[in-house]
Structures are given as structure tokens and as C-alpha cells.
Amino acid sequence: MHTRDRLGWLLSGILIGIIFMASCDMSDSSPTARPTTADAAQSRPLPTSLAQLPPDAPADAPQTRPAGQGGADAYSDTIAAVFSKGNPSVVRIDVSSGQGESLGTGFVVDTAGHIVTNYHVIAGSSDGAVIVQFVDGEAEVGDVIGFDQDADLAVVKVRNPNASILFPVELGDSSVLRVGDMVLAIGNPFGENRTATAGIISAVRASKHEGGSSVFSIPGVLQTDAAINPGNSGGPLFNSRGQVVGVNTFILDPSGRGANIGIGYAIPINLVKRIVPALIANGSYTHPLLGAELAAVNSLAARQKNLPSKGVLVTKLYEGPAANAGIRQGDVIVAVNGQAILEPGDLISFLEFNTTPGDTITISIAEEGGGTRDVQVQVGARPGR
Numbered sequence: 370m371h372t373r374d375r376l377g378w379l380l381s382g383i384l385i386g387i388i389f390m391a392s393c394d395m396s397d398s399s400p401t402a403r404p405t406t407a408d409a410a411q412s413r414p415l416p417t418s419l420a421q422l423p424p425d426a427p428a429d430a431p432q433t434r435p436a437g438q439g440g441a442d443a444y445s446d447t448i449a450a451v452f453s454k455g456n457p458s459v460v461r462i463d464v465s466s467g468q469g470e471s472l473g474t475g476f477v478v479d480t481a482g483h484i485v486t487n488y489h490v491i492a493g494s495s496d497g498a499v500i501v502q503f504v505d506g507e508a509e510v511g512d513v514i515g516f517d518q519d520a521d522l523a524v525v526k527v528r529n530p531n532a533s534i535l536f537p538v539e540l541g542d543s544s545v546l547r548v549g550d551m552v553l554a555i556g557n558p559f560g561e562n563r564t565a566t567a568g569i570i571s572a573v574r575a576s577k578h579e580g581g582s583s584v585f586s587i588p589g590v591l592q593t594d595a596a597i598n599p600g601n602s603g604g605p606l607f608n609s610r611g612q613v614v615g616v617n618t619f620i621l622d623p624s625g626r627g628a629n630i631g632i633g634y635a636i637p638i639n640l641v642k643r644i645v646p647a648l649i650a651n652g653s654y655t656h657p658l659l660g661a662e663l664a665a666v667n668s669l670a671a672r673q674k675n676l677p678s679k680g681v682l683v684t685k686l687y688e689g690p691a692a693n694a695g696i697r698q699g700d701v702i703v704a705v706n707g708q709a710i711l712e713p714g715d716l717i718s719f720l721e722f723n724t725t726p727g728d729t730i731t732i733s734i735a736e737e738g739g740g741t742r743d744v745q746v747q748v749g750a751r752p753g754r
Contacts, residue, residue, distance in 0.1 A: 575714025660689025
């Protein structure tokens with residue numbers, strides 16, 4: 370069968386997955402993308418100088434009160450406990466650029482003064498320096514020491530770290546999250562410092578394209594109905610134990626006005642734990658590369674051709690690992706290292722969470738009429754930007 374015919378039968382019509390090479394147009398909006406002068410007044414009050422930063426009161430010690438007997442009281446007690454534990458670790462980040470000022474959120478990860486936030490929060494900094502405001506209202510200058518534009522992550526290092534105001538978060542495990550798990554976002558939406566919004570994990574997406582400047586999808590993205598608005602970007606998403614399980618990053622925004630409609634997304638903390646150490650040590654992170662565009666398989670057409678109804682279709686190849694290993698346009702990938710691949714995001718997630726450049730993986734490709742053939746692929750390195 371000719372490759373062109375096979376593509377016509379199997380391609381589902383919409384390219385829904387990207388493996389490291391193609392762009393995707395979506396209506397997602399990144400909270401705290403730098404506002405224009407026209408929309409700044411409508412979106413949030415932005416400080417024009419450090420003196421205008423609204424003061425934050427020190428975190429109060431948890432008040433003793435009778436534990437809830439269940440229902441609403443127990444839920445409220447959990448939210449209060451998570452906020453009390455997590456709030457001291459949350460910071461506000463103010464950025465000055467030639468186009469004005471913007472703000473975002475971040476959180477402390479160690480006592481050396483490293484702060485994790487979103488890349489798009491600090492991207493507008495004219496000199497790589499930002500203002501970091503801590504829980505007691507104290508403000509310090511911080512420098513951007515590393516970033517990963519594709520994962521939308523950045524690390525800021527406070528110039529004069531003071532251990533008395535540095536309260537590192539406890540990191541959780543995003544791989545064990547279930548739909549329905551309670552989560553709490555803490556951030557600075559619209560400049561309203563230290564706002565907490567509660568919700569649940571609505572879904573865990575195999576991958577999601579943020580819709581920003583990067584053409585690459587982020588794996589394992591957490592979807593939540595906890596309200597995320599401009600100013601929340603870069604802030605922590607906590608589980609019910611007060612552990613950070615995600616970094617609040619962008620929202621679904623069909624109107625294009627930056628309004629929350631109950632669909633927000635967070636970068637999973639397990640990805641953050643892979644990337645941030647490299648940003649601290651080297652200033653950058655090298656992602657694995659396959660060098661192919663993928664799409665979902667049309668299950669009806671696949672059955673008619675005696676091919677698996679699940680898997681991903683290789684729609685385009687670039688010079689790189691996949692092509693070098695003999696993978697062809699029109700191939701249907703059904704497994705990697707014995708793990709089933711049901712959609713493009715599954716392969717993206719496998720590569721990002723389980724491989725590093727130079728690793729060799731086994732990709733299983735469906736054969737017409739039944740059976741598979743295995744291809745050994747040496748994972749490449751995504752070019753830096």
C-alpha cells in the first residue's frame with residue numbers, strides 16, 4: 370500500500386499531538402502574560418514602583434479551633450491547613466520592562482534562595498532582574514538564572530537570601546493524582562496578594578500545548594477548576610497534604626479576554642523536579658527529541674485496513690532519530706519499551722518522564738495484516754533556544 374493512501378485512511382483529520390517539531394494553534398491563554406497598556410487597567414492593578422507594592426502581613430500562626438465533624442467543616446479545615454502550610458513559601462514576582470510592569474507568582478524551593486516560576490512571568494524582564502516579595506512583605510532583588518521556554522519554567526535566585534523568610538515548599542508526586550482530588554492554588558491574581566482558590570483535579574492530560582511561543586507540548590498537564598487568573602502564573606498548586614503537585618500556568622480562554630471559566634492548567638511537579646535542578650546548575654535543560662509529527666489514528670479506518678485502532682500515526686519526519694532508525698511516514702506506533710501508546714501524548718509523556726538524550730528505546734510499529742516490528746531508536750537532543 371502506498372504511504373499517501375495509508376495516510377488518507379488513517380489520519381483523523383486534526384493533528385492533535387506534537388512530537389518536538391510542529392506548532393499547534395489553540396485558544397489557551399497564559400495568565401500573567403505581559404499586558405498591553407490598553408488592557409492593563411482592565412485586567413489588574415500593576416505596581417509602578419517598589420514603594421507601591423501592597424504590604425503583606427506576616428503569616429499568622431494557625432488558630433486553634435474545634436475540628437470539623439465532617440462535610441463542609443472538614444473541607445474548610447483542610448483548605449485552612451493547606452494554606453497555613455503553603456502560604457509562607459509563596460512569593461510575588463514583579464517584572465519591569467520597556468513596555469511597562471507585570472506581576473506573577475513563584476514559590477521557594479530551597480534555603481539558598483531559589484524561586485520557581487513560569488518562564489512567561491519573567492520573559493519581559495529588561496535586565497534579567499525581578500523584585501521578589503515574601504510573606505512578611507520584605508522585598509528582595511532576584512536574578513533569572515535559568516529558564517526552559519518549552520516547559521514554561523524559570524528559576525530566580527534571590528541576591529541576598531535571608532533564611533528567616535525562606536520557607537521551602539514540600540514537593541509531592543503528580544503521578545498519583547486522581548480526578549476528584551482536592552487542590553488549592555495560592556497566588557496573586559490581578560495583584561490581589563496571597564489569594565487562595567480551591568478546586569479539584571478535573572483531568573490529567575497526557576500532553577497539552579500551551580499556545581505560547583513554544584511549538585512543543587507539555588506532558589502530564591494537570592487540569593483543574595480551581596480559579597486561576599492573571600497573576601497566578603508560576604504559583605503552586607497544592608494537594609490536600611500541603612505538597613506542591615503543579616505549577617499554575619495557563620487557562621482555557623475562548624473569549625481571549627483572560628477570564629477564568631473553570632478550566633486551568635498546571636505543569637506537573639514531576640516534570641518540574643526533572644527540569645529545575647538543571648536550570649539551577651546549568652541555566653538550561655535539554656529535552657529528548659524524536660523528530661516526528663504524530664496524529665491520532667482514525668479507529669474505523671484502521672480496522673478496515675486490519676491495523677490497530679489505537680496508536681499514533683507518523684505524519685511527518687524530520688532529519689533526526691526517528692528517520693535515522695528507519696521509521697517511515699505512515700507508520701503506526703503502538704508501543705515504546707513495551708508500554709502501550711494510545712495517543713500522541715502518551716509518547717510525549719514517556720519520552721519526557723523516562724528518557725534523556727542518548728538513551729536507546731524500542732518503538733513497536735504495527736504491520737498491516739497483524740503483528741508488529743520493533744525499531745531501536747537512540748533518543749536525540751532538542752536544539753536549545
